[in-house]
Amino acid sequence: MNVESHTSRYSPEFDQPVRGDTITADRYITKEWMELEEKNLWPKVWHLGAVLAEFEEPGDIVRHNFGKESVFMVMQEDRSIKAFYNTCPHRGNRLVLGDVASVPKIVCGYHGWGFDYDGTLTSVQDPDDFEGGNPCGKVKLTEVRCDTWGPFVWWCMDDDVKPLHEWLDPYPERLKNYGLENWVRVINLSAEADFNWKIIRDNFNESYHLPTIHPELATFINDGLPTTLFEMYPSGHNAMWMIGHQATTRADYHSAEVPAPLDDIARAWGIEPEDYNGRTGDIRQAVIDAKRKLGPERGYTNYPDMTDQQLVDYFHCTMFPNVTLTMSPEQCQILRTEPHPTDPEKCIFQHWCLYPPVEGMKEVETPIGPAPLKHDAKQYHTRYGDGETLGFVADQDLSIGTSQQQGLNSRGFKGCILPKQEKRVQRFHELLNDMVLGEPTPKAPPIGE
Ligand code: FES
Numbered sequence: 421m422n423v424e425s426h427t428s429r430y431s432p433e434f435d436q437p438v439r440g441d442t443i444t445a446d447r448y449i450t451k452e453w454m455e456l457e458e459k460n461l462w463p464k465v466w467h468l469g470a471v472l473a474e475f476e477e478p479g480d481i482v483r484h485n486f487g488k489e490s491v492f493m494v495m496q497e498d499r500s501i502k503a504f505y506n507t508c509p510h511r512g513n514r515l516v517l518g519d520v521a522s523v524p525k526i527v528c529g530y531h532g533w534g535f536d537y538d539g540t541l542t543s544v545q546d547p548d549d550f551e552g553g554n555p556c557g558k559v560k561l562t563e564v565r566c567d568t569w570g571p572f573v574w575w576c577m578d579d580d581v582k583p584l585h586e587w588l589d590p591y592p593e594r595l596k597n598y599g600l601e602n603w604v605r606v607i608n609l610s611a612e613a614d615f616n617w618k619i620i621r622d623n624f625n626e627s628y629h630l631p632t633i634h635p636e637l638a639t640f641i642n643d644g645l646p647t648t649l650f651e652m653y654p655s656g657h658n659a660m661w662m663i664g665h666q667a668t669t670r671a672d673y674h675s676a677e678v679p680a681p682l683d684d685i686a687r688a689w690g691i692e693p694e695d696y697n698g699r700t701g702d703i704r705q706a707v708i709d710a711k712r713k714l715g716p717e718r719g720y721t722n723y724p725d726m727t728d729q730q731l732v733d734y735f736h737c738t739m740f741p742n743v744t745l746t747m748s749p750e751q752c753q754i755l756r757t758e759p760h761p762t763d764p765e766k767c768i769f770q771h772w773c774l775y776p777p778v779e780g781m782k783e784v785e786t787p788i789g790p791a792p793l794k795h796d797a798k799q800y801h802t803r804y805g806d807g808e809t810l811g812f813v814a815d816q817d818l819s820i821g822t823s824q825q826q827g828l829n830s831r832g833f834k835g836c837i838l839p840k841q842e843k844r845v846q847r848f849h850e851l852l853n854d855m856v857l858g859e860p861t862p863k864a865p866p867i868g869e
């Protein structure tokens with residue numbers, strides 16, 4: 421088989437124009453950009469706050485600190501979830517100080533004001549000492565919008581942003597066959613890192629870095645062009661379909677022996693890899709057939725609803741502006757970055773992995789090794805670089821963050837020069853320019869000028 425020419429492929433149905441705005445360094449570095457994002461970007465999008473499994477009974481709380489803001493979600497008596505800004509209406513003290521809590525009543529730690537789960541003030545010290553009488557029943561916590569999709573809880577600060585399911589378009593439809601609703605979050609990791617939140621967003625908006633940063637993926641994920649399909653949606657979100665269970669077409673693996681770990685993956689589905697030496701690209705179809713035949717009896721109740729593509733390929737969904745959700749039938753990986761509260765050259769990185777409940781399965785293989793198939797089996801917060809892994813592939817992605825941040829600070833950096841396959845990076849920044857600055861940056865000059 422010949423090595424194919426490497427030109428990028430965009431879905432004609434889901435392509436979007438770009439203007440060619442210069443991607444300037446200031447957006448990664450300056451307080452001005454950070455403050456404009458705080459004002460013009462973050463209130464205007466939905467934020468992934470929690471998974472539903474964190475709420476077992478009324479009064480269960482999950483806090484989400486985001487930049488300088490803090491929001492908490494609380495299960496109501498009717499088991500719906502509401503979200504509130506994490507601030508006391510008395511004199512502004514933060515109400516919820518831990519990541520999770522389960523309380524009979526929401527009580528402020530300063531002067532002891534107490535609130536029902538629906539945010540209504542129900543008890544104060546010296547209630548008769550207020551102008552106009554007892555404030556209980558009249559004062560409420562400031563609510564933020566809250567909704568759920570699949571196993572996830574989301575919140576949004578702005579009433580004018582589209583309802584969640586519309587805002588997520590087209591993911592709810594495109595992902596419905598995976599049956600995500602009852603998947604279990606097994607991995608819940610986070611880290612503070614020394615680069616702007618957009619550095620890793622850019623990285624997830626392209627696959628150009630795979631051969632250099634993740635060389636070991638080459639033998640079972642086909643990142644070649646034009647095989648990889650890029651999609652950009654009117655909503656601002658985008659996606660990439662990457663062929664799985666097949667070696668890259670950037671090199672000629674296909675006429676050789678079946679490389680590891682594709683051989684073991686094939687064996688796990690009852691396929692003899694030796695039968696595919698010299699035609700290793702055909703293993704993908706053999707895995708589709710095996711999954712169709714054996715999947716349901718192995719407990720994968722979600723397989724019958726899926727397309728062939730969903731059964732074996734990787735669907736990377738990059739939600740504007742800061743969440744990436746990567747789907748395979750056996751794993752949902754969420755990678756996101758959030759701004760640091762005060763420093764534009766730092767961010768908070770988060771990595772969740774969810775797995776489908778499969779009857780009889782006690783353990784799953786995760787990006788940080790085997791783990792029990794149960795809620796938050798592995799959970800920690802760290803500083804990137806302190807030695808704790810954030811997942812093998814994620815560690816590789818993060819490894820370039822600090823040096824890129826440093827390089828962007830140089831007077832010698834004049835703005836990005838992108839190949840066509842990085843058009844999603846270009847569009848991401850143009851959407852940011854529109855929202856954050858309210859106008860495009862000057863058009864980038866032609867290459868070489
Ligand atoms: S600040 Fe909350 S009760 Fe005073």
Ligand SMILES: [Fe+2]
Nearest residue numbers: 629633634817
């Ligand atoms: Fe990567």
